[in-house]
Amino acid sequence: MDLTSKPQHVLDIASLSSEEIKSFLELGEALKEILKRPIPKVPTLRGRLVVLLFYEPSTRTRFSFDRAAKALSADTLTFSAKGSSIEKGESLLDTVKNLEAIGAELVVIRHPMEGAPHFIAKHAHIPVVNAGDGTHEHPTQALLDLLTVKERLGDFSDIKVAILGDIKHSRVARSDILAFQKMGAKVYVSGPAHLLPTSLEEEYFRIYPGGFKVCYDPKEAIRDADVVIALRVQRERHGKPLIPSFTEYQTFFGLTFKELELIKKGALLMHPGPINWGVELSPEVEQYSFQVILDQVENGVAIRMAILLKLLTGGKTYEVTH
Amino acid sequence: MKLLIKKGRIIDPSQGIDQIGDLLVEEGIIKGIADDIPSDQYTKVFWAEEKWVLPGLVDIHVHLRDPGQEWKEDIETGTRAALYGGVLRVACMPNTVPPNDTPEITSYILKKAEEKGYVKVYPIGCITKGQKGEELTEFGRLKEAGVVAVSDDGKWVANSEVMKRALLYAKQFNLAVISHCEDPTLSQGGQINEGFFSAKLGLKGIPWSAEVSAVVRDLLLAKETRQPVHLAHLSCKEVITFLRWAKEENIPFTAETCPHYFYLTEKEVDGYNTLAKVNPPLRKEEDVLAIKEALKEGLIQVIASDHAPHSVLEKELEFSLAAPGMIGLQTLLPLSLSLVKEGWLNPLRLAECLITNPAKVINIEPPSFKSGKKAEFIVFDPNKQYVLEPTLIQSKSKNTPFLNKELQGITVLAVIGEKVWELNQPV
Numbered sequence: 042m043d044l045t046s047k048p049q050h051v052l053d054i055a056s057l058s059s060e061e062i063k064s065f066l067e068l069g070e071a072l073k074e075i076l077k078r079p080i081p082k083v084p085t086l087r088g089r090l091v092v093l094l095f096y097e098p099s100t101r102t103r104f105s106f107d108r109a110a111k112a113l114s115a116d117t118l119t120f121s122a123k124g125s126s127i128e129k130g131e132s133l134l135d136t137v138k139n140l141e142a143i144g145a146e147l148v149v150i151r152h153p154m155e156g157a158p159h160f161i162a163k164h165a166h167i168p169v170v171n172a173g174d175g176t177h178e179h180p181t182q183a184l185l186d187l188l189t190v191k192e193r194l195g196d197f198s199d200i201k202v203a204i205l206g207d208i209k210h211s212r213v214a215r216s217d218i219l220a221f222q223k224m225g226a227k228v229y230v231s232g233p234a235h236l237l238p239t240s241l242e243e244e245y246f247r248i249y250p251g252g253f254k255v256c257y258d259p260k261e262a263i264r265d266a267d268v269v270i271a272l273r274v275q276r277e278r279h280g281k282p283l284i285p286s287f288t289e290y291q292t293f294f295g296l297t298f299k300e301l302e303l304i305k306k307g308a309l310l311m312h313p314g315p316i317n318w319g320v321e322l323s324p325e326v327e328q329y330s331f332q333v334i335l336d337q338v339e340n341g342v343a344i345r346m347a348i349l350l351k352l353l354t355g356g357k358t359y360e361v362t363h
Numbered sequence: 364m365k366l367l368i369k370k371g372r373i374i375d376p377s378q379g380i381d382q383i384g385d386l387l388v389e390e391g392i393i394k395g396i397a398d399d400i401p402s403d404q405y406t407k408v409f410w411a412e413e414k415w416v417l418p419g420l421v422d423i424h425v426h427l428r429d430p431g432q433e434w435k436e437d438i439e440t441g442t443r444a445a446l447y448g449g450v451l452r453v454a455c456m457p458n459t460v461p462p463n464d465t466p467e468i469t470s471y472i473l474k475k476a477e478e479k480g481y482v483k484v485y486p487i488g489c490i491t492k493g494q495k496g497e498e499l500t501e502f503g504r505l506k507e508a509g510v511v512a513v514s515d516d517g518k519w520v521a522n523s524e525v526m527k528r529a530l531l532y533a534k535q536f537n538l539a540v541i542s543h544c545e546d547p548t549l550s551q552g553g554q555i556n557e558g559f560f561s562a563k564l565g566l567k568g569i570p571w572s573a574e575v576s577a578v579v580r581d582l583l584l585a586k587e588t589r590q591p592v593h594l595a596h597l598s599c600k601e602v603i604t605f606l607r608w609a610k611e612e613n614i615p616f617t618a619e620t621c622p623h624y625f626y627l628t629e630k631e632v633d634g635y636n637t638l639a640k641v642n643p644p645l646r647k648e649e650d651v652l653a654i655k656e657a658l659k660e661g662l663i664q665v666i667a668s669d670h671a672p673h674s675v676l677e678k679e680l681e682f683s684l685a686a687p688g689m690i691g692l693q694t695l696l697p698l699s700l701s702l703v704k705e706g707w708l709n710p711l712r713l714a715e716c717l718i719t720n721p722a723k724v725i726n727i728e729p730p731s732f733k734s735g736k737k738a739e740f741i742v743f744d745p746n747k748q749y750v751l752e753p754t755l756i757q758s759k760s761k762n763t764p765f766l767n768k769e770l771q772g773i774t775v776l777a778v779i780g781e782k783v784w785e786l787n788q789p790v
Contacts, residue, residue: 154683156566176565212565239557241559245563
């Protein structure tokens with residue numbers, strides 16, 4: 042273990058420069074080709090050990106990281122909160138120290154508490170990747186969203202992105218708002234007023250003048266949008282229900298055919314998953330949106346390959362052509 | 364034994380004194396102040412040029428964690444930290460384990476303070492049994508056992524009728540009522556100030572309205588009952604309007620703040636720094652400014668440390684799991700000195716906020732330099748610059764955002780009766 046050099050981490054979009062984001066996207070695009078081969082695997086990370094530390098239930102993100110690691114021939118160990126020493130009350134810090142001792146070279150962490158990845162990054166000697174921390178950020182989700190939009194629309198300048206839903210409690214929104222602006226797009230958000238950033242908070246979300254707007258009228262956010270991201274209504278994260286009912290939510294903040302008429306022709310309708318059909322998305326838009334949403338999942342693998350490769354090799358030695 | 368403090372800047376807020384001169388102590392009793400007191404061969408002389416000579420500080424917001432959480436602090440280490448910080452009287456909050464809601468706990472604290480304590484300890488009892496906010500504790504028996512005030516510190520008495528009853532009943536026993544002003548329905552789950560940094564870090568915010576709405580309710584009850592309420596650790600700008608209103612209405616109240624609310628802003632928590640997690644939370648630059656203005660205007664009269672020791676077990680954790688609070692006994696005076704350096708208060712007014720005003724809240728006679736009184740004073744070097752290294756900290760816990768930071772001002776001598784400590788000398 043190298044104790045002298047500081048490892049690189051991917052903790053949040055806030056601390057990534059637009060150049061760093063661009064380089065992840067480029068690498069992700071290049072690596073995507075591997076996944077389309079008859080044998081979708083390269084030996085680049087053979088023998089390297091990646092640990093997936095999941096303190097919160099996850100299907101998509103966990104499988105995606107696992108798949109990404111294996112496509113690069115890395116070994117993976119998956120810890121989920123259930124059935125490990127975590128249940129015996131081991132602290133996060135001790136768990137990570139133990140993982141280092143058994144030879145982990147990179148930790149991917151999903152945790153219900155904000156800043157948990159930052160906390161272990163302070164103490165660990167290996168790279169840490171945030172796979173979602175509480176209501177803070179979900180940086181790899183934002184990177185895969187960017188990759189999906191880049192593939193479909195080519196460029197980010199003059200793009201209007203609308204994000205709808207519970208902005209306040211969404212780690213996806215927090216990452217997407219910053220990521221799209223850092224790439225030059227404009228971001229409009231809307232949702233129930235008490236789940237939107239307050240005027241005190243807007244200052245943080247605005248990366249450049251005119252780059253970010255909070256709309257009380259969802260129509261204002263989605264009108265002529267190039268990208269609409271519908272957020273999942275986070276039933277499990279609120280102690281008590283923060284919306285009066287799902288019917289009310291679907292009626293005023295859900296996406297139906299009616300809303301689709303407002304957005305730009307050829308615009309992308311995205312969702313970070315898992316979807317509550319009939320709440321944030323009406324089943325009638327499935328046909329329109331589902332392919333993009335599945336693309337997001339595929340791009341997720343590619344972007345996570347890029348991250349693992351970059352953090353484990355310093356981004357210097359990737360041979361993806363053989 | 365004679366002790367002569369030579370050529371110090373003698374500041375005594377109880378007599379309005381601020382002069383350069385000599386102070387003579389004989390057999391632990393103040394003899395007097397004069398421009399030049401000659402010494403003889405039996406006199407121990409302490410040269411205090413360029414230094415302040417102050418009566419011991421009175422800190423009415425301290426957590427000694429004893430009984431029940433002695434791994435964080437105990438009465439011996441807590442009072443030693445006080446001594447090194449120039450605080451010669453402490454009032455300790457009742458949120459121990461079990462809480463100080465019975466005369467037995469009060470007696471335990473006083474007995475241990477008598478045996479092991481370095482400075483005088485004044486226990487504060489709970490307002491309600493178990494700090495549950497429901498039934499009043501035995502104010503009379505607690506008073507007999509030695510409490511000077513009641514508070515459910517850490518918890519606001521949310522039931523207004525219970526709080527009203529507490530104000531009325533406390534008066535009968537001459538007990539101060541100290542309120543931790545925080546409406547829990549607004550602050551629940553909150554980790555840091557609501558605003559820029561709660562947006563950035565994704566942590567649930569604590570809005571200023573949680574503090575202000577609680578303050579306003581307590582002021583209304585004080586007005587209605589005509590009984591004074593002491594508002595602990597005020598932190599935000601918006602509360603000041605209501606303090607001014609209360610003063611105009613002649614409502615009986617006293618108000619307190621802590622050095623971290625006029626010295627630090629919320630940006631300390633960036634990067635999930637648990638050492639800066641405290642309740643109420645650190646706020647914005649404009650709040651810091653408003654607190655200083657309120658001290659200058661006299662709307663806030665007391666500066667206390669809210670010394671809240673926590674070990675690494677409670678601090679080296681995920682932010683939401685970390686306990687709120689920071690130690691403060693040894694930084695109380697150095698940080699408060701900034702108010703003098705920046706011109707908000709003169710040294711005499713600062714001494715009022717740290718000595719006479721807090722003593723008044725808990726109805727005790729403050730230490731002073733009046734002839735015939737017990738010697739209870741410190742010599743403070745306001746020019747000394749140093750780094751707050753862990754070895755300087757006398758508490759068991761080292762949880763302070765000032766750890767390894769540069770500070771100015773340090774207590775170099777403490778005198779209690781015939782006991783004399785030369786402190787914080789360079790090794």
